[in-house]
Amino acid sequence: MGMTMTSTAFAHHGAIPEHYTCDATDTSPPLAWAGVPVGAKSLVLIVDDPDAPDPAAPQRTWVHWLLYNLPPTSSGLAEGVTALPAGTLEGINDWKRTGYGGPCPPIGRHRYFHKLYALDVVLPNLDRPSKAALEKAMQGHILAQTELIGLYQRH
Template identity: 70%
Template sequence: MAMEINSSAFADGGSIPTRYTCQGADVSPPLAWSGIPPEAKSLVLIVDDPDAPDPKAPKRTWVHWVLYNLAPDSGGLAEAVEDLPPGSGEGLNDWGRTAYGGPCPPVGRHRYFHKLYALDTVLDGLVRPTKAQLEAAMTGHIVARAEFVGTYEKH
């Protein structure tokens, strides 16, 4: 069985409900995953937007959420999660803080990639890493990967 990530709040490729954006409650959506390989020791979740600032002329990937050392048997995260599972760590998003930051595109409809990685190790020694620092620490340890995309445009 291949590793999968999804949300009960929106379909893959579908529109992210306003509740999970800067125009709503700005809380994290419920996420579920399955098919985690037996050799996985930890999971990493990265949510980012490659369409910033304008999908017609993207200049950078904006990072919304960085989580690591999630337990392989956790099964997912509840909506508006505040207390992460024990042992989990949070990295810095592009607002310079930890925690979820919802979609808030300045112009156009953006894509938001929810990327889940299964690692053959638990990552030690990280303190509020950026996405780039986390990706560097993951190098050579990824045993499976899944992604799920939502879209959003301000109204």
């Protein structure tokens, strides 16, 4: 069995509850994972939206959350996590800040990809990297990956 990720807040390809979006408390959803491969030294979590700004005519991928150097022994993140596991570092999202930024689509139903990667290294401190810088540092080090996709459309 490979690596898996789930959430008690929404099913894979299911609707993300408003509670986890900019329309409410903008709280990060609970995430759980299993099947991290033996030999993994760290985990990376990237949450992004490839449908920005309009799913009918996407122009960019909007980054919502970047975490790296999560311990491979961790099994998830609690809802609204404020204390990250020891050693975890954060990257910059597209609001130009660290931390979780929930779904806030201007138009249409967007897909939110929660991607988890197991790496064979602990990455150096990349000083609040962008997604591109983080992905470059990960190149050649990915042992396994999984994703959980949630959907959200504003009313």
